[in-house]
Amino acid sequence: MELALVDDLLMIPGPTTLSSRVREALAQPQWSHSSPEFHDAFVDLLELTKYAFVTRDGFPYVITGSGTVAMEATAASLIEPGEKVLVLDTGHFGQRFALILELHGAKVDTLKFDLGKAADPGLVDSQLSKDNYKAVFVTHVDTGNTVKNAIGTITEAAHNHGSLAVVDSVCGIGGEELRFDDMGIDVAFTASQKAIGSPPGAGLIVLSKRALESMEGRKSPIRSYYFSLLRWKKVMEDPRVYLATPAVQIMLALRTALQEVKEEGIEKRWNRHNNQAAGLRAGIEALGLRLVAEEGARASTVTGFFTSESKEIQSIMRNRHGIQLARGLYEHADAMMRIGHFANLSPTGVASLLTALEMTLRKMGRDIRAGSALQAATPQLEIIS
Numbered sequence: 001m002e003l004a005l006v007d008d009l010l011m012i013p014g015p016t017t018l019s020s021r022v023r024e025a026l027a028q029p030q031w032s033h034s035s036p037e038f039h040d041a042f043v044d045l046l047e048l049t050k051y052a053f054v055t056r057d058g059f060p061y062v063i064t065g066s067g068t069v070a071m072e073a074t075a076a077s078l079i080e081p082g083e084k085v086l087v088l089d090t091g092h093f094g095q096r097f098a099l100i101l102e103l104h105g106a107k108v109d110t111l112k113f114d115l116g117k118a119a120d121p122g123l124v125d126s127q128l129s130k131d132n133y134k135a136v137f138v139t140h141v142d143t144g145n146t147v148k149n150a151i152g153t154i155t156e157a158a159h160n161h162g163s164l165a166v167v168d169s170v171c172g173i174g175g176e177e178l179r180f181d182d183m184g185i186d187v188a189f190t191a192s193q194k195a196i197g198s199p200p201g202a203g204l205i206v207l208s209k210r211a212l213e214s215m216e217g218r219k220s221p222i223r224s225y226y227f228s229l230l231r232w233k234k235v236m237e238d239p240r241v242y243l244a245t246p247a248v249q250i251m252l253a254l255r256t257a258l259q260e261v262k263e264e265g266i267e268k269r270w271n272r273h274n275n276q277a278a279g280l281r282a283g284i285e286a287l288g289l290r291l292v293a294e295e296g297a298r299a300s301t302v303t304g305f306f307t308s309e310s311k312e313i314q315s316i317m318r319n320r321h322g323i324q325l326a327r328g329l330y331e332h333a334d335a336m337m338r339i340g341h342f343a344n345l346s347p348t349g350v351a352s353l354l355t356a357l358e359m360t361l362r363k364m365g366r367d368i369r370a371g372s373a374l375q376a377a378t379p380q381l382e383i384i385s
């Protein structure tokens with residue numbers, strides 16, 4: 001291990017650095033999952049979930065598991081075997097959704113978009129007019145390709161064609177603007193470990209009235225115990241009902257993290273993420289690096305840049321600067337670097353990252369003027385109050 005100059009900063013695309021209050025919540029004595037204390041905390045957690053999804057009318061779920069559990073519960077509960085669905089593939093997580101849906105018997109059509117490009121709403125609309133799709137599945141921010149999709153436009157197209165709109169916002173909610181009711185979303189979900197700033201271990205899902213009615217009106221039973229949102233509905237209506245033991249500490253930590261989201265204010269939090277992301281991108285480009293996501297498809301929560309030296313950059317950043325970054329996902333491992341920038345990250349954190357990245361590239365022999373990344377980023381970072 002080489003010299004570490006700063007404390008470890010976790011800037012992978014989840015999990016993320018925890019606040020001290022969230023860490024303290026994890027360290028409380030064990031509560032019974034059937035105690036009145038846990039019941040009250042869980043009811044509060046469900047209300048806070050509605051706040052983070054910006055919904056009055058949606059029905060909230062919080063289930064022990066990860067984002068993939070939220071994906072699979074949605075697929076298993078909403079879609080019946082043989083039903084047609086459309087998946088927008090803007091990266092790995094769209095592909096994962098297509099696979100999960102197929103495993104649950106759906107007939108899946110996929111619209112694939114090139115690396116770095118968001119889903120084209122015009123193409124989505126024309127595909128939807130070709131068939132009778134039960135639902136459209138879109139990733140809000142694809143954490144693999146670091147691309148953001150235009151949710152409101154896509155949900156509108158889905159509704160125009162009578163399809164349900166399902167949004168994987170695992171890398172969105174808490175950092176990226178999403179208004180469940182106003183955007184006409186039928187199902188949205190996220191996971192605890194990303195922009196909400198909690199440890200991994202919980203999936204948060206919200207269903208619209210339309211989605212609930214569709215699930216409740218199924219002709220065939222849901223072919224799963226744990227992934228059945230119909231069963232979990234009873235628990236969410238009355239958390240005293242036992243279905244499976246929840247990860248009590250994870251739920252308490254998540255409640256604390258969501259309280260922090262509410263204290264900051266959701267819109268202020270979106271703006272902070274937006275400005276930090278703009279500063280980060282300006283700094284990265286000033287280092288001569290090319291961003292993966294095209295203009296207009298860039299996210300406030302995760303950023304990727306092309307490099308064939310991801311292994312070396314990752315190693316120097318971790319060992320010399322104490323900052324953890326991610327390489328590209330799967331087949332992109334040697335082609336890009338990914339940076340997660342959400343939840344508790346501050347403008348100072350962004351500045352540290354850019355300075356460390358610049359020093360890393362200079363150490364690798366790049367001809368870069370010292371201070372150029374930070375100089376480019378500062379105007380955006382200074383906007384944040």
Ligand SMILES: Cc1ncc(COP(=O)(O)O)c(C=O)c1O
Nearest residue numbers: 066067068093141143170171191
């Ligand atoms: C967009 C997206 N969807 C789904 C998932 C799966 O979540 P998890 O790894 O918590 O199962 C991830 C994880 O990174 C993700 O980024």
